[in-house]
Amino acid sequence: MKIAPSILSADMLNLGADVQKVEDAGAEYLHIDIMDGNFVPNLSFGANVVKALRPQSKMVFDVHLMVNNPENWVEDFIKAGADIVGVHYEATPHIHRALDLIKKNNAKAEVVINPGTPVSAIESVLSIVDQVLVMTVDPGFGGQKFIPETLEKIRQLHQIKEERNLNFDIEVDGGINEETVKLCREAGATVAVAGSYVFNSGNETHAERINKLRN
Numbered sequence: 348m349k350i351a352p353s354i355l356s357a358d359m360l361n362l363g364a365d366v367q368k369v370e371d372a373g374a375e376y377l378h379i380d381i382m383d384g385n386f387v388p389n390l391s392f393g394a395n396v397v398k399a400l401r402p403q404s405k406m407v408f409d410v411h412l413m414v415n416n417p418e419n420w421v422e423d424f425i426k427a428g429a430d431i432v433g434v435h436y437e438a439t440p441h442i443h444r445a446l447d448l449i450k451k452n453n454a455k456a457e458v459v460i461n462p463g464t465p466v467s468a469i470e471s472v473l474s475i476v477d478q479v480l481v482m483t484v485d486p487g488f489g490g491q492k493f494i495p496e497t498l499e500k501i502r503q504l505h506q507i508k509e510e511r512n513l514n515f516d517i518e519v520d521g522g523i524n525e526e527t528v529k530l531c532r533e534a535g536a537t538v539a540v541a542g543s544y545v546f547n548s549g550n551e552t553h554a555e556r557i558n559k560l561r562n
């Protein structure tokens with residue numbers, strides 16, 4: 348399982364240092380949540396944050412666009428240094444166009460579904476994506492509780508992968524901790540995002556939390 352710490356819960360006064368810590372701990376991806384105050388009821392970062400972090404890190408930058416009409420933003424984020432760009436099925440009437448645009452700009456294309464969206468909604472794009480993100484909370488905030496009903500969708504996606512011989516990664520995001528990560532792994536997830544569990548780590552270090560997720 349690849350681990351993707353989400354900087355939404357990082358210490359903003361020491362963002363560079365926090366990113367260094369998770370990279371030193373062996374995290375494969377850095378998950379960067381972009382919120383527009385419209386698709387989701389919160390604001391977060393712009394492409395300038397991706398650009399500022401890019402020279403510091405070799406991690407795969409996994410940019411989760413929680414914005415309406417994401418096709419308007421894809422190129423800016425890839426230019427800033429995104430390696431994977433995730434667009435929500437619910438955020439655009441033109442999901443194929445949005446995913447094609449990501450691929451044309453030489454980044455990896457990810458489709459994202461909210462907890463209330465069925466797998467059947469994205470069946471027609473599964474053969475063109477590199478990664479599917481199954482939201483395990485409604486997007487917008489860190490620190491929310493994992494929604495167990497989403498596990499069935501991970502199982503369905505895993506089964507489709509086997510049956511159709513596809514090799515997209517299945518990422519999970521929201522409420523991931525040492526217990527919920529196990530359920531997701533068993534269901535077929537291959538990448539785990541974790542924000543508050545890694546960065547609000549109490550008496551433990553960020554590295555200890557990353558190791559717990561992995562094992």
Ligand SMILES: O=C(CO)[C@@H](O)[C@H](O)COP(=O)(O)O
Nearest residue numbers: 353486487489490522542543
């Ligand atoms: O996309 C989102 C929230 O919308 C996430 O990536 C959060 O940052 C996850 O935070 P935790 O649930 O792990 O605290």
Ligand SMILES: [Fe+2]
Nearest residue numbers: 380411520540
């Ligand atoms: Fe996210």
